[in-house]
Amino acid sequence: MTEFTIEKVQTDDFDRIGKLLVRVYSSLDGFPKPDEQPDYYRMLLNVGDLTLVPTTEILVAKDSNGKNIGAVVFFSDMKHYGSGGTAVHEKNACGFRLLAVDPDARGLGVGKALSMACIERARNLGKGKVVIHSTEAMKVAWGMYERLGFERALDLDFMQQKLKVYGFRLILK
Template structure:
């Protein structure tokens, strides 16, 4: 299968929101309030310094996955500091798993962060997302436990921070 990664189009925002919400809600990775945020792809699409990417099957144009790339100044940065670029909300449809969709999206984020001259690409992920952890480590991301964080006080577990050094 050939994958195409590109910036999202306005007419795809409802589908992108549903894909993202379906993945996080279906796997128990998000509570009801955050699922509402995930469903609102338009909020990410219109935000400054924020790029919403989609991975598509090049033959059918079906959206198989999505990710948010947040550059400095993006309201979607949680972990990014200074000139770092961050990616968030990586979602691959369950039916597309094992086909390289997530890796293709992460590689697109790496390339765009390099092109932007970012010193590092950062992300945070839940402790239960072990397949994602393996992917990030295989691509050169390093765990940075001192940057682990909790977005809400009621969360039991910290989100795990990963960093990929792009320069130096």
């Protein structure tokens, strides 16, 4: 079992995280490719720009050698969440997006650890909900989200060009 830590990303890691996101998302079967949604992939590559808003941070999973093996963007203020649909209007909520795990690190619990770190941040901020989105291409992660307590939220669904995006909501207790 590979050990890893979860930490807030440092500025000098933005480029590596962006490249990881592009590599992971572009390899998903059924997910739009860079030539189909160039603006989306430009945003992934420049993911560090999202942290220019003080309520947004990137969490990174690093293995024992310091290699980035996963990342996620956490939004403590939903108005900066940046997805389509109604999620930006959620009250008393946090959200996370752009969760990616290096293919070589899949099955080690990295995605779950990153998700739990975001949930814990939301709890520490006193928020009542956590919002996320996913697609059919990421359906393997849906079971993990549901085991963490997320439920499908049809009111959060939207279309990203031709891609159906599905909303999930976790009510914090």
